[in-house]
Amino acid sequence: MAKLQKSIDKRNALVKATIELVNNNGFHATPMSKIAKMANVSPATIYLYFENKQDLVNQTYIEVKAEYTKYAFETYDESMSVEDGFELIWKRIADFKLKECENAMFLAQCDNTPMIDELSRQQGIKHLQPLLDLWTRGKKEGIIKPLSEYLLYAYAINPLSFLMITQKRGAFQLDKTHLEEAYQSAWSSIKVCK
Amino acid sequence: MAKLQKSIDKRNALVKATIELVNNNGFHATPMSKIAKMANVSPATIYLYFENKQDLVNQTYIEVKAEYTKYAFETYDESMSVEDGFELIWKRIADFKLKECENAMFLAQCDNTPMIDELSRQQGIKHLQPLLDLWTRGKKEGIIKPLSEYLLYAYAINPLSFLMITQKRGAFQLDKTHLEEAYQSAWSSIKVCK
DNA sequence: TGGTAAAAAATGAATGTTCATTCTTTTTTA
């Protein structure tokens, strides 16, 4: 297969360079020439791996999103209680956002701008299913408030993005204590009060 | 004053066009020529009102942010109870994000990308003081959890941005019921449990 | 195993376009 012969390393370097440059300068200020330079590749080579700039950024988005959800659900299994499952997933997500900060920043930028094609965006959402299923189960068991999945996501998961960005900008430090507090806030906002 | 002679209407039209085009196409795909066309103005005219493209977008950001906070605190006064004050401000913010959706989308994009100069970003944050003060008072009175202001913002206010964007993308409808639910989640996440 | 030719991959330079910004002229205002 022609595709597989091309060095996967080069492709990865291109994706990585795209993330770093877009994070620092925004889509509008990251020319293909800079991406190529950072990946130690000729500009022309990019077009052996990607159709054009839009395709490069779409594919980068989809790949990073897939990594993110893979990491989030890696240690989860459906036999866990709702409460334990949620805590586990939440902490994995937090972990990803802190450890893979570059990747998470890139996703935040994509999710808040028209940078990405609608189709790629929808592709990215698909992988979230296990969390939605967990919430459905939680609602049935009377543990999770009977809210739309969007509301649950908005309060339980999305705030982590804000915190990550704030931390990245140097405004404050998201340490162990803060994280535990954040988790408690997340859980308070979606659990049924007793 | 030369400045004041120039038509304020033209300036406003430019700001409005910037918001609309950046919302729909992103910074990277909104040329000055399009902004000029949408504002019914010659490209050269933009440079009578703004230094350059970056300045145009910075100033637009600062102005919209100021509108936003002005609206948020318009009916609030410091003699209110913490609980009432928070509910009032929260609902004003929600109101703004739904009614002035274009403006709010623009802010979300600016806040999640390197589109805006750091200096302008900091300028925009200043106006949030009344809310921070309210939280400080709430913590003193034992009504609000003793968390950093960033955590409080992340859970109480920021989720509205996610909901607004999701609504704008057509995924779901943020009606009165949802809003009340969202408010309850917000409040649950930051209030001290009794 | 080593040599070689065909195919694939990679390159640097070229191309043509788009765009921010400026320049010169015209129109409006005072």
Added chain:
DNA sequence: TAAAAAAGAATGAACATTCATTTTTTACCA
């Protein structure tokens, strides 16, 4: 009628993409 404001066309730089070559890899045979 002079000064300010606005306009449209011009300018030059930056950029995405393609082209013509060169380099590397693959596959085959001596």
